[in-house]
Amino acid sequence: MRVILFTGKGGTGKTTCAAATALMAASKGIKTLVISTDPAHSLSDSFDVKIGPEPTEIIPNLFAQELDIYYSMRKYWGNLRSVMLQMFHWQGIDRKLSEEMSALPGMEEASAFLWIEKHYEDRVFDLIVIDSAPTGETLTLLTLPQATKWWTLRMFPIPKLAVRTFGSMFDLTTGIPVAKGYDELQEIMSKLEKVHKIFSNPEICSIRLVTTPEKMVIQEARRAFMYLQLYGFGVDAVIVNRILPDIDGESFFNNFIAKQDKYLSEIETSFHPVPILRINHFGEEVFGQAKLSRVSEMLYPDISAIDVFFKEKVINIYETAFGYNIDLSLPFADLSEIDIKTYSDEMVIDIGNRRKNLFLPKFLRFYEMKGYEKNGAKVTVKFEPKK
Numbered sequence: 001m002r003v004i005l006f007t008g009k010g011g012t013g014k015t016t017c018a019a020a021t022a023l024m025a026a027s028k029g030i031k032t033l034v035i036s037t038d039p040a041h042s043l044s045d046s047f048d049v050k051i052g053p054e055p056t057e058i059i060p061n062l063f064a065q066e067l068d069i070y071y072s073m074r075k076y077w078g079n080l081r082s083v084m085l086q087m088f089h090w091q092g093i094d095r096k097l098s099e100e101m102s103a104l105p106g107m108e109e110a111s112a113f114l115w116i117e118k119h120y121e122d123r124v125f126d127l128i129v130i131d132s133a134p135t136g137e138t139l140t141l142l143t144l145p146q147a148t149k150w151w152t153l154r155m156f157p158i159p160k161l162a163v164r165t166f167g168s169m170f171d172l173t174t175g176i177p178v179a180k181g182y183d184e185l186q187e188i189m190s191k192l193e194k195v196h197k198i199f200s201n202p203e204i205c206s207i208r209l210v211t212t213p214e215k216m217v218i219q220e221a222r223r224a225f226m227y228l229q230l231y232g233f234g235v236d237a238v239i240v241n242r243i244l245p246d247i248d249g250e251s252f253f254n255n256f257i258a259k260q261d262k263y264l265s266e267i268e269t270s271f272h273p274v275p276i277l278r279i280n281h282f283g284e285e286v287f288g289q290a291k292l293s294r295v296s297e298m299l300y301p302d303i304s305a306i307d308v309f310f311k312e313k314v315i316n317i318y319e320t321a322f323g324y325n326i327d328l329s330l331p332f333a334d335l336s337e338i339d340i341k342t343y344s345d346e347m348v349i350d351i352g353n354r355r356k357n358l359f360l361p362k363f364l365r366f367y368e369m370k371g372y373e374k375n376g377a378k379v380t381v382k383f384e385p386k387k
């Protein structure tokens, strides 16, 4: 089974790309589910059909699902939430506050993960296309299993055996099924970890970053790219959407198009060697199957949408005895041609007359660059704590 997730800044075309990809796969006979995890759903607008909180077949081989937070929370967290609510309340916490506290952080996002785990286990679909929320939220979603573990350990900070023994005592004195809640939590945790494994396996899951040829959008894509690599997820393509065609003669858009060319080449160098896929501006909104088909033809002209386009890691950040190293893949450059500098949260790599900008993870602000060296195709940049 394959999972393809689209993310990018708000309004870049994630839903359009997800819908177009799913449509193309389904038309080739691949049983496909396109699922929207963004609470601001627009899959139904994109396909111009009504879509519900469970998978519904909209054309042969193509199923769509728009997650409904409350529906999913009731489905997956119902019992646990009620156990927690009773526990808080029993401990004397005000009812309203208990209600609020039992809506644990990340529960909404985790519900999306639990659906994906279910679909993965059911093996009904050959491909799951995820129309994800904008980059920030998607990164939170992808790091959720660790984050969830953190708060649950604080929720039930006693070993399992103790929960079992005390749990049954709780049951007797309070009537609250604590042990049941704990078991349910354990099950959810193991499911979340399983989904995390699926997402970080580049053979199964590809993340496609959607951008437009505009400064702020590219910045966000570059930042997301770095974090996705840092967390070990595979980005197999960068999609540049809404590219304006060249216009002969004087036009209101001349200036915009000149800038666009500059941004397009910046995208090429920033994400090299990740494949760049392009979609032209349609000159009108894109919805309905006919236009989505045209998008998919532009996106995947002579390639199959479900192939893995790229598997390597371009940036590898790892701990050393002195701090951290960043390995960059720069196969075609000599060390003498390379100049690397860091400015606050950015690393600027000059290779001859080309410039590659890379965002650094926030934590590296506490470290400074201590030189770099080249080994084969790799350049290793060293960071040590700031004095």
Ligand SMILES: Nc1ncnc2c1ncn2[C@@H]1O[C@H](COP(=O)(O)OP(=O)(O)OP(=O)(O)O)[C@@H](O)[C@H]1O
Residues within 6 Å of the ligand: 008, 009, 010, 011, 012, 013, 014, 015, 016, 017, 038, 040, 042, 134, 241, 242, 243, 279, 280, 281, 282, 283, 284, 285, 286, 287
């Ligand atoms: N190539 C294109 N040419 C013209 N319009 C486009 C193109 N791609 C997308 N659009 C339009 O741009 C708008 C935003 O697209 P879309 O909904 O796919 O973006 P999104 O990234 O999912 O947005 P959000 O962050 O709000 O979920 C839509 O109205 C869509 O029809």
Ligand SMILES: [Mg+2]
Residues within 6 Å of the ligand: 014, 015, 016, 038, 042, 131
């Ligand atoms: Mg969308």
